[in-house]
Amino acid sequence: MFSNNNRNTRSESKTVMPTSNVNIIGSGTTIQGDIVCEGDIRIDGQVKGLVSTKAKIVVGPEGEIIGDLVCNSADIIGKVTGIIKVEDLLFLKGNALVKGDVYTSHFEMEPTAKFNGRCYMEPEEVAAANQKEKHGKSVATEKVLQEA
Template sequence: MFNNSQKSKGDNKAMLPSSTINIIGTGTTIQGDIVCEGDIRIDGQVTGLVSTKAKIVVGPEGEISGDLVCQSADILGKVTGIIKVEDLLFLKGNALVKGDVYTAHFEMEPTAKFNGRCYMDEQAPADHQKHGKTVLQEAE
C-alpha cells in the first residue's frame, strides 16, 4: 500500500497532497499561535493567533480566544478577538463574535451574534489606529 520501491528517494513531493487541510478536533485545546498555508477547521479550543493564506472554518463547538487572519472564513462557533479577512467573512448558525472585523465582504445569518465594529474599507487595522492618533494630535 505504501510501497516506495518505484519512487526514487528525491521524489518525495509526488506523495504530498496538492492542498493541505488542517483539523483541530473536538476536545483538543491549543495554547499558542497557529500559522499554516492551507485551510484549517477548528472544532476544539484555541487561545492565540490563527493565521492562514486560505480559509478558516470554526465549527459549532469551536472556540477561539485570539485573532484570526485569513483569505476567507466561515464561523459557526465562538471567536473573541480581531478578525481580519481578505475576502468573505460568513457568520453562520449560532456563531458568536466579540471583537472588531476587517473584511471586504461580510455575511451574517439572523441567528448569529456580532458584538464589535466592522471595517470594510481597504485600510489595515494598524492604519486605522495611526489615522485616529494623527487626527487627535492635529486637533490639539
C-alpha cells in the same frame, strides 16, 4: 525475491503529494499558542492565541478561538473572541458568536448569528489593519488572554 528492477522502479516513481493542505484541530483539543499555516484550517476544539493563514479558516459549531484571526476567508459557526481580519469573505453561520472588531472586504451573516463589535469594510482600513498586525496579537487579544 528482491531484484534490481523493482528497486529502480520504486526510486523512479514520483511521490504523490496531497492536492490540498487542510489542518484540523479536533473537538476536545485545546491549544494555547499561535497557529500560523499556509493551508486551510478547521477548528472544532479551542485555541487561545493567534490563528493565521493565507487560506480559509472554518470554526466549527463546537470550535472556539480566544485571540485574533487573520486569513483570506472565514466561515464561523462557533465562537470567536478577538479581532478578525479577513481579506475576502467573512461568513457568520448558524449560532456563531463573535465578540470583537472585524476588518473585511465582504461580510455575510445569518439571522441566528450574533456579532458584538465594530465592522470595518473600507479597503484602506482593512489593508492598514493587515499591515500593522499581520502576525502579531492585538492589545484587545492580550487582555482577553490574560483574563482567561
